[in-house]
Amino acid sequence: MKKINIWAWIILFIGMIYxxxxxxxxxxxxxxxxxxxxxxxxxxVAFTDRVFFERFGYSVLWAxxxxxxxxxxxxxxxxxxxxxLPKARPFVEFVTxxxxxxxxxxxxxxxxxxxxxxxxxxxxRPILLIAGYIILSLPYMxxxxxxxxxxxxxxxxxxxxxxLGAGWGTILTxxxxxxxxxxxxxxxxxxxxxxxxxxxxxxxLAKPAFGPYMEEIGxxxxxxxxALSLVSFLLTWASIGLLQWIGRGRVQEQVAGAH
Amino acid sequence: xxxxxxxxxxKKFGATEAVSDFNLQIEKGELVSFLGPSGCGKTTTLRMVxxxxxxxxxxxxMDGKDIxxxxxxxxxxxxxxxxxxxxxxxxxxxxxxxxxxxxxxxAEETNQRTKEMLDLINMPEYAHRYPYQLSGGQQQRVALAxxxxxxxxVLLLDEPLSALDAKIRVxxxxxxxxxxxxxxxxxxxxxxxxxxxxxxxxxxVVMNAGKMEQVGxxxxxxxxxxxxxxxxxxxxxxxxxxxxxxxxxxxxxMDGVQFVxxxxxxxxxxxxxxxxxVRPERFNFADDQKKDNLLDCTIENITFLGxxxxxQVKIGKTVFNMDTFNNPFLELPKIGDNGxxxxxxxxxLVISH
Numbered sequence: 001m002k003k004i005n006i007w008a009w010i011i012l013f014i015g016m017i018y019x020x021x022x023x024x025x026x027x028x029x030x031x032x033x034x035x036x037x038x039x040x041x042x043x044x045v046a047f048t049d050r051v052f053f054e055r056f057g058y059s060v061l062w063a064x065x066x067x068x069x070x071x072x073x074x075x076x077x078x079x080x081x082x083x084x085l086p087k088a089r090p091f092v093e094f095v096t097x098x099x100x101x102x103x104x105x106x107x108x109x110x111x112x113x114x115x116x117x118x119x120x121x122x123x124x125r126p127i128l129l130i131a132g133y134i135i136l137s138l139p140y141m142x143x144x145x146x147x148x149x150x151x152x153x154x155x156x157x158x159x160x161x162x163x164l165g166a167g168w169g170t171i172l173t174x175x176x177x178x179x180x181x182x183x184x185x186x187x188x189x190x191x192x193x194x195x196x197x198x199x200x201x202x203x204x205l206a207k208p209a210f211g212p213y214m215e216e217i218g219x220x221x222x223x224x225x226x227a228l229s230l231v232s233f234l235l236t237w238a239s240i241g242l243l244q245w246i247g248r249g250r251v252q253e254q255v256a257g258a259h
Numbered sequence: 260x261x262x263x264x265x266x267x268x269x270k271k272f273g274a275t276e277a278v279s280d281f282n283l284q285i286e287k288g289e290l291v292s293f294l295g296p297s298g299c300g301k302t303t304t305l306r307m308v309x310x311x312x313x314x315x316x317x318x319x320x321m322d323g324k325d326i327x328x329x330x331x332x333x334x335x336x337x338x339x340x341x342x343x344x345x346x347x348x349x350x351x352x353x354x355x356x357x358x359x360x361x362x363x364x365x366a367e368e369t370n371q372r373t374k375e376m377l378d379l380i381n382m383p384e385y386a387h388r389y390p391y392q393l394s395g396g397q398q399q400r401v402a403l404a405x406x407x408x409x410x411x412x413v414l415l416l417d418e419p420l421s422a423l424d425a426k427i428r429v430x431x432x433x434x435x436x437x438x439x440x441x442x443x444x445x446x447x448x449x450x451x452x453x454x455x456x457x458x459x460x461x462x463x464v465v466m467n468a469g470k471m472e473q474v475g476x477x478x479x480x481x482x483x484x485x486x487x488x489x490x491x492x493x494x495x496x497x498x499x500x501x502x503x504x505x506x507x508x509x510x511x512x513m514d515g516v517q518f519v520x521x522x523x524x525x526x527x528x529x530x531x532x533x534x535x536x537v538r539p540e541r542f543n544f545a546d547d548q549k550k551d552n553l554l555d556c557t558i559e560n561i562t563f564l565g566x567x568x569x570x571q572v573k574i575g576k577t578v579f580n581m582d583t584f585n586n587p588f589l590e591l592p593k594i595g596d597n598g599x600x601x602x603x604x605x606x607x608l609v610i611s612h
Contacts, residue, residue: 153344156340156344157344159309160340160344160346160405161346162310162332163310163331163337163338164332164337164357164358164409165332165358174357175348179346179347
């Protein structure tokens with residue numbers, strides 16, 4: 001037993017080094033902007049750039065729009081599939097895997113070819129970018145919601161609500177959504193993290209998003225991009241931490257015997 | 260006209276007929292149970308009354324109104340599910356008040372009615388608990404209160420006690436019956452447990468393979484089964500093939516052993532094959548009293564079941580179960596003993612196939 005314990009710690013330690021060392025080096029490097037001194041100058045420069053806030057703001061806005069639309073699309077769809085069309089589940093799941101099958105570059109060019117010409121002319125609108133983001137979010141959103149739906153007895157809960165006179169709107173908003181809160185949130189934070197760092201769509205559609213901004217800065221400056229990538233990393237972490245906090249499990253205490 | 264009429268209802272799923280030609284008139288305040296093995300169509304029939312399935316054929320009429328095509332959420336029925344189906348995100352009070360809120364009742368009325376319902380199920384102190392903080396039996400009582408909160412015309416219960424353990428099952432079933440009687444509500448109770456059906460119901464509908472086998476009071480169903488299926492599904496029953504010997508005197512023969520039956524054998528001829536059956540509790544060991552049937556037997560096996568002792572006796576070439584009440588002062592026979600058992604001629608049933 002003792003031996004296994006030591007090995008477990010060693011492996012954990014190696015894993016931690018693998019994970020943290022690049023982060024520490026990035027931090028170390030980003031602090032060397034001023035010669036022979038450790039300072040947060042690079043962070044100061046990054047945060048005083050007006051463009052940074054503008055781009056960051058755009059990305060947050062688009063991420064929120066993506067999340068809203070994606071949730072409104074995925075939750076009712078997944079719910080309907082569970083309740084009425086369980087046979088269609090593999091097909092829907094396959095469709096949601098599209099961003100893993102079709103590379104983002106191909107998707108974007110497809111978008112441009114289809115929507116940047118008559119009768120659409122949508123290439124100037126952020127809707128095209130958001131549509132792309134929704135597709136990117138599908139595998140995460142669908143899987144999260146799907147898992148959440150499996151954990152509750154969708155069919156019986158729906159029937160119970162129906163027999164109490166509830167309509168579809170009430171069932172979705174008062175029974176299904178609240179019981180999927182944690183599942184939806186995990187999809188939401190993943191989507192947020194993906195959209196904030198996304199490069200291909202934004203760059204090819206020439207949208208002023210945060211991803212291309214990081215890339216532009218990276219090609220022009222040495223220290224600020226390191227600071228920025230740390231910031232975006234912390235942002236992702238914060239999202240996941242928030243998720244853990246909101247989704248912290250209720251204690252499942254069954255009152256045994258006390259009927 | 261009955262309060263709830265199910266007229267010639269059938270339901271097909273693709274090529275399979277889950278329910279065929281179901282006919283039943285239920286009076287106001289009556290509790291009728293649908294009894295049968297799984298897959299017999301009892302739940303499908305219940306779901307058609309609830310509006311979760313649409314009948315392929317036939318009509319359902321409630322209180323003079325044809326509700327066959329009415330959506331589930333407009334029907335005046337309450338439903339209790341096997342899996343409780345409480346909304347996990349709502350408290351006990353939230354669950355009970357859910358329907359009332361949808362009906363846009365005032366907050367005052369909702370609270371008042373929720374309190375009434377909590378009193379009805381003897382759980383007034385549980386209003387603010389969540390379902391996961393309750394035991395199975397408590398959850399099902401809350402589900403019952405939720406179904407009754409809107410004062411529906413009909414209460415539907417789909418195997419409500421199947422997920423609970425034996426003790427709670429018995430006490431909760433009495434409670435359900437009490438509440439149903441107190442409110443005078445019309446109810447349909449689906450179960451595969453014959454004891455449940457017999458103890459709860461005003462009438463029992465025994466179903467098999469989508470068809471109604473027999474409708475009657477628990478007394479009729481148990482004592483006078485009309486079909487072989489009912490006889491074998493409800494209670495324990497000994498059945499054996501026999502041959503008519505003398506229709507006028509009710510004489511039949513099983514492997515050369517003669518039985519007298521009180522059943523009407525008119526219309527049958529000597530030599531006709533029939534199926535005879537005797538309930539285990541109708542056999543007795545022979546004593547001084549004269550009985551219609553006095554039969555030689557060998558003791559094959561003895562099983563002690565607590566209040567009842569089940570003894571397997573071999574009569575002719577057939578083994579029959581015989582139940583006697585446990586009596587600690589009475590000596591039981593031993594395996595291999597020869598003896599005699601008796602039963603009255605009323606106990607020997609001749610069942611039409």
